[in-house]
Amino acid sequence: MAVQIAVIDDWQDVARDVVDWSTLESIGEVSFVHDYPADNETLAKRMGSVEVICVMRERTRFDEDLLRRLPNLKLLVTGGMRNAALDFKAAAALGIQVCGTDSYKHAAPELTWALIMAATRNLVVEANALRAGQWQQGLGGDLHGKTLAILGLGSIGKRVAQFGQVFGMRVIAWSENLTSDAAAEVGVTYVSKQELFEQADVLSVHLVLSERSRGLVDAQALGWMKPTAQLVNTARGPIVDEAALVKALQKNRLAGAALDVFEVEPLPEHHPFRTLENVLATPHVGYVSQQNYQLFFSQMVEDIQGWSAGKPIRVLS
Known part of the structure; x- marks a missing residue:
């Protein structure tokens, strides 16, 4: 049979x-x-x-x-x-x-970098405006000379760090298991958790979801970030406290977020991430x-x- x-x-x-x-x-x-x-x-x-x-x-x-x-x-x-x-x-x-x-191994780092570039240069807004018959909506941001903060310097985090180095960014990293020597091996500066969030112009999440990492990016960590910083998450949604992130974005305490992963997937129809103007969201296509x-x-x-x-x-x- x-x-x-x-x-x-x-x-x-x-x-x-x-x-x-x-x-x-x-x-x-x-x-x-x-x-x-x-x-x-x-x-x-x-x-x-x-x-x-x-x-x-x-x-x-x-x-x-x-x-x-x-x-x-x-x-x-x-x-x-x-x-x-x-x-x-x-x-x-x-x-x-x-x-x-x-x-x-290259799909997720490439998507991460696509989100970083698109969010920094406001590409979706500019492209949609052009389609609507308009022209030049605002000023894009810059990456050269800025600080890329990697939360979790594993295989994907290392690849994203390499891209940042090619773009002339200062790259820093932290995770609970990371050492200064391990970071230095790939040309990355090891910092404390608080320093990672405080110094980031772009903070990219690359941890494995576990009980230890769940909710690690909480209201306190988001509060350490500059109001001009971008948060990027292509790892797993629950690593970030979603309610705290929504609140920070609504109050413009962060410049924006580029997200490919969410607490609940598919993302609920009326979720704020679908409508907030400072969010660039994609439907978990990192490995797709x-x-x-x-x-x-x-x-x-x-x-x-x-x-x-x-x-x-x-x-x-």
Whole structure:
């Protein structure tokens, strides 16, 4: 009997065309579901008969309750080698294999820098004005000689730091695990947390979401920032206290924010980030790129083939 394989979280309905899924025909039948996440009861009805589910990183949440509602599920395959939306412990206890994929490492840093440039030079307003028959709405900002503050100098943070250095920016960084020596190795100045926020002209968030980082950018940290500074977040929404950021932006205590990630995704229809004039917001497209999706989905196919052959690869649980 053919294995039922579901590719979910395909919000843009692009998965079917990114790679050749026909290589799985000898294993089972592939279906594509591009609905947004729902409550567990709805999800259980939607996927109750499915044995293999391919998920995108941190979209649909598979907690213990949902996993128990999916008695036929044998394999979960996620984009990336880390997915905080999956309960790995529960999956293991229920005998559900979890496998991952590699990631294209350049997509998120490139999007981060696109947001920094667009926000600094007011590009969306200027482009929209031009389309409306207008011309030159205001003065853009500058980056050369300014301070780029990196919150979390991991692989993505380092890449963003390199871009800043190319643009002639002074680059500083802080995280709880960062040392002065580690920062110096990539030409970055290590500072304290308070100094990071106080000195930033652009502050870019690149931490992994954890209980330690959740809400780390709070009202106090935002209060340390210059009123001329920009906050950029392409990491995870809950790292920033969203209510505190909205308040700071409404009161113009910050020049602006460029955001690709949010507390709740998709972003609620009437959220202030959709209308505040000093916010440039994109719909979590940091890893949504041609090369990254080709890598994700091609390796998902490989994971399913390996599991079917009894030789699972890129095992997470």
